[in-house]
Amino acid sequence: MKRILIVIGLSVVLSAMLLTILLSMFSYYRYPQILPSEWTLHYWMYFLSVNDLMAEAVLNSIKIGVFTAVLSTTVGFMTGRVVVSHFKSNRNMMMIVYSLPLFVPATALFIGVHMMMIKFSLNNNFWGIVISHAIIAIPYSTNIAVSFYEGISIDMENVAKTLGCGPILLFKKILLPLLMPGILLSSAICFLLSFSEYFAAFLVGGGKLVTLSTLYYPYINNGDYGNSAVLSIVFVVVNLSVFAIAEYGTRKLTRISNYLFE
Amino acid sequence: MKLHIKNVKKNFSSFRVLNGVDIIVEKGSFHAVLGVSGSGKSTLLKIITGLESIEGGQILLDGKDVTHVPTETRGIAYVFQSPLLFPHLTVKENIRFGMEVKKYDKKTIEERVEELLKLLRIEDLGDRMPSEISGGQQQRVSIARALATEPSLILMDEPFSGLDPALRIEMGNLIKDLQRLLDLTIVFVTHDINESLRLSNYISLLDQGEILQSGLTHEVYYKPQNRKSASIMGDGNWIKGIIKANRFSSSFGDVSAIGFPTGEAEMFLRPHQVIIGESRAAFKVKISGISRLGKETQLTVAYGEEFMKIDTFSNENYQINQEISIMFTDSNCHIVPCG
């Protein structure tokens, strides 16, 4: 039973991938056809060569993603520490508080955020987008941080203290290595959230700052399947690479492996 | 190192956990702190290392007030109930952790790690991760880790309570041997009476945040100051009587009581100090209860209105209502004046 489900799941995912790859390489392909008529590298060439805008968008998206990941993970792990060490009985309430941005519809949230950005002159600005993305990413990073901090017993830290560790050494030698899988996981997830986020990027970026997803949207909207497929593949490749890097980093830096897919 | 815990008071919010605790731990002693669950034993150890703050009192190490010295510079080792090995480090790396923090030179570290692995009989496990060794082995590693920097004082919080009984005794002996060999000063917290009797040479009884009695273990065990400290260390018999002219007399005759004031008093005997057997000084009592605990048998006997407990290793097949003769030696009798 389990095996059948896995096979079905895999074939759905793989056929979607295949379809996307086909769409990106052939000039004309519509559903009932088994194989498309003629193949072309037109869309890929378009993506790779001429297009300055495309390169800029990819670069912007990656830069925004990286800064969002660093900012949200830092804030999330600092918040998580406070939540775990200072809120024992009312931890659930705290979790609701810092998850509030997720309960509000993204549209409502980002229109509000956009207004704030205008107020602080952060609209049409790189950092404005990073901050907007961090607002939705921080609840995730905080949740990850909380569960990783919960895994470290306070007495483990106490042992380190009795062995001579002050706060800095304690962080460097015990907390950081034990949290590293969580930090990488959180960074990966925050990056992905930012990388594929459209609405805030569109609104706060104000069209002045293009990202991959703000380019992607019009292509799909206009039924430009070839170019959309190329961008989809770029998305998937970047996203998978980010997870692979996180997983590899975890293996490399710590000896506690396989946290992601276990 | 001599440790002086001086009138220590500790609250958790409005709840008073320690209410003026005084203990002196002599250098080179194995000092047990015995108390029931929730009596504040772990809290006391955390206070000694500085992991918990206090509302009053002082912690003195060799006469020096360290009450406000942070944990990391107090240099007091702490072995917790669970091993708490650092999961991202190998056994060897765990052991060397403290020495690296304190910047020992490489050669000393290597030598000491090897020495400790041998001392705690875990030579073959050095390169394993903590998840790859058994609970008993983990606890040994945690002891090695605590000993590595040659701390002048070691605190142990029921370090063997997660182990099976046989291993528990073996580990106890190992620690006792190490303590003698390396002349360690150990404060050992437990709620296991037998463990505290087996290992310690000094003991303090902690009850509801106060020290009931402190002293040499056998003294506290055989000469409790009152019923409460007697009962914390196990069963006992209190025999009522009267002191007159340096003699204590009860329904079991007279024993000498030189230096005690005249008046009502009680005599204390542990159940195994009562001897079953015939002699001119023996008294007849009737068995009213029997419970067999493997090689040991506990008898309850009636004399007059009162009852007495007796532990015996005899394999005789005692029966209820059987009459037996009992006696005890004068030197065993501990007399406590009433009031």
Ligand SMILES: Nc1ncnc2c1ncn2[C@@H]1O[C@H](COP(=O)(O)OP(=O)(O)OP(=O)(O)O)[C@@H](O)[C@H]1O
């Ligand atoms: N951080 C804390 N906050 C509030 N109360 C606490 C805290 N730690 C301990 N207590 C309370 O203080 C009392 C003493 O706790 P402690 O852990 O010192 O007992 P213990 O003698 O070590 O018990 P055990 O033998 O079960 O380990 C208990 O009533 C406990 O509930």
Ligand SMILES: [Mg+2]
């Ligand atoms: Mg305890």
